Amino acid sequence: MTQLLVVETSPRGNTSISRHMTRRFVEQWRAAHPGGDVVERDLMETGLPFVTAPWLEAYFTPPTQQSPEMKERLRLSDQLVAELLAADQIVIATPVYNYNVPAVLKAWIDHIVRKGMTLGFDGRGLLTGKKATVLIASGGIYTEGSPIRERDIATQYLRLILGVIGISDVTFVAGGGAKAVDLGEETMDGFVAKLAPDLKRAAAN
Numbered sequence: 001m002t003q004l005l006v007v008e009t010s011p012r013g014n015t016s017i018s019r020h021m022t023r024r025f026v027e028q029w030r031a032a033h034p035g036g037d038v039v040e041r042d043l044m045e046t047g048l049p050f051v052t053a054p055w056l057e058a059y060f061t062p063p064t065q066q067s068p069e070m071k072e073r074l075r076l077s078d079q080l081v082a083e084l085l086a087a088d089q090i091v092i093a094t095p096v097y098n099y100n101v102p103a104v105l106k107a108w109i110d111h112i113v114r115k116g117m118t119l120g121f122d123g124r125g126l127l128t129g130k131k132a133t134v135l136i137a138s139g140g141i142y143t144e145g146s147p148i149r150e151r152d153i154a155t156q157y158l159r160l161i162l163g164v165i166g167i168s169d170v171t172f173v174a175g176g177g178a179k180a181v182d183l184g185e186e187t188m189d190g191f192v193a194k195l196a197p198d199l200k201r202a203a204a205n
């Protein structure tokens with residue numbers, strides 16, 4: 001059975017534009033993958049800690065020598081990695097904050113880039129054969145032709161880090177100009193409808 005892992009990051013619940021993009025994507029994905037399984041990882045509900053010295057001590061201790069406390073420290077990270085390993089496809093929905101991904105998504109990345117699990121000891125990514133879609137909501141517009149295109153650090157960073165763990169088949173759907181929804185100049189449905197063909201294409205991929 002095909003499995004889709006959905007990673008949500010916006011704190012804005014039902015007013016989140018990236019979460020509405022996910023909803024549309026998942027509807028289309030279910031239509032394209034009858035019987036497919038959708039697993040959600042909502043980073044707003046996960047309580048992810050940042051990397052700490054004790055966490056690093058556990059990470060750099062060979063598994064056979066880890067104490068029960070060390071194993072416990074790595075438990076959430078292990079679970080996040082297991083979700084990625086089990087997935088055939090991954091969708092990450094994210095806002096742009098200060099030209100990059102929100103801290104909670106960076107924290108997730110710090111927990112899932114694990115030597116020997118997602119990244120080989122030879123530096124090669126281990127998550128080969130998987131596809132990812134990244135749904136990005138941003139106040140500004142960063143697509144081709146934009147005068148602020150070079151500020152699109154979030155896209156560049158996510159492409160880089162997914163490639164590092166072996167996922168090179170990545171589709172980006174850019175929900176630029178999302179501030180029009182917050183300002184009441186455009187409806188949520190209207191905004192998502194404009195992205196619907198891109199979302200459908202990505203979901204059918």
Ligand SMILES: Cc1cc2nc3c(=O)[nH]c(=O)nc-3n(C[C@H](O)[C@H](O)[C@H](O)COP(=O)(O)O)c2cc1C
Nearest residue numbers: 010016017018095096097098099137138139140178
């Ligand atoms: C703290 C903060 C920082 C932001 N920084 C940027 C930014 O650097 N560039 C941009 O285009 N939009 C920026 N925005 C706008 C958000 O990307 C936009 O509101 C987006 O819709 C948020 O995603 P969400 O609707 O899924 O929560 C920022 C919003 C917030 C709250």
